Ligand SMILES: Nc1ncnc2c1ncn2[C@@H]1O[C@H](COP(=O)(O)OP(=O)(O)OP(=O)(O)O)[C@@H](O)[C@H]1O
């Protein structure tokens with residue numbers, strides 16, 4: 501078991517001037533499940549591959565425990581990696597696939613068998629050990645790939661989108677299995693995904709990357725409640741947070757016909773005339789139909805989920821038509837084409853600088 505430290509780790513690919521990963525700074529605790537998340541091309545795989553030793557580090561350092569591994573070859577790092585395309589050997593049984601790395605390492609047969617059987621038990625694969633991969637479901641194959649990593653008893657697990665070959669339903673059940681397995685084994689894990697829901701549900705902490713730059717590293721709760729900037733605010737949460745540029749008014753911000761109080765400090769922190777206010781869909785109060793409070797939202801589409809519903813509408817804010825998403829109760833669903841007056845709930849607004857994107861409220 502071990503900690504993992506990215507110490508201003510930087511990767512510049514040959515022929516490029518801009519780093520793919522730019523001074524990445526993260527300290528991962530022993531036994532922690534850390535998820536790297538961000539849009540395509542933001543540097544997730546590159547970060548993981550630097551930790552694995554598959555990619556040169558052009559600046560900064562990487563440590564596993566107290567060992568500086570920055571320039572160590574992959575085989576000396578004591579890590580095991582599960583990729584998106586976890587090619588299993590088709591001619592080998594499940595047991596031989598799982599024990600292959602140990603066989604290469606010269607471990608004796610009896611010990612390999614024992615480790616494979618242990619891993620198979622954990623992964624619920626015992627009855628499939630003699631089968632060939634083609635006789636397994638996608639989810640079972642994915643577990644064999646996990647098994648190959650587990651038998652090596654590494655200090656660190658690295659996983660790069662290991663669930664992306666699975667269908668939606670299997671992804672959801674497998675992500676719970678992986679998360680609970682990781683907690684049971686207690687092995688420090690760095691997990692890459694572009695799916696923010698996967699990140700929030702699996703990680704002890706989540707690190708959001710954009711254009712090679714770390715935006716925020718935090719617990720899922722804090723990431724949702726206090727996004728550090730406009731990018732994280734828009735990226736984390738589904739449907740996304742409403743981000744609306746509004747004028748600063750006396751005692752708050754002007755939201756349509758209402759002045760919504762926001763933290764005083766947040767507004768004094770900027771010299772701009774406007775700020776961008778973030779409101780999650782579940783944080784609007786819906787005023788009566790004849791109310792003149794807040795802003796009027798014309799309902800375009802209603803997505804009913806049974807327990808609640810998401811209203812996708814358009815509102816005129818500052819002379820511009822803005823898309824707004826509002827969560828309402830499943831039993832108070834407005835008609836398409838009707839009008840809804842909404843006001844952000846006091847204490848549930850996020851204030852960001854429109855010019856820099858930085859969070860202004862605490
Ligand atoms: N071998 C390479 N040579 C040059 N540039 C590369 C190489 N591999 C990746 N890049 C570039 O580095 C950046 C980061 O790539 P990376 O693969 O780390 O992104 P990612 O976050 O894993 O994306 P995805 O979600 O699509 O897998 C991208 O702009 C990519 O084009």
Ligand SMILES: [Mg+2]
Nearest residue numbers: 544545546660
């Ligand atoms: Mg990738």
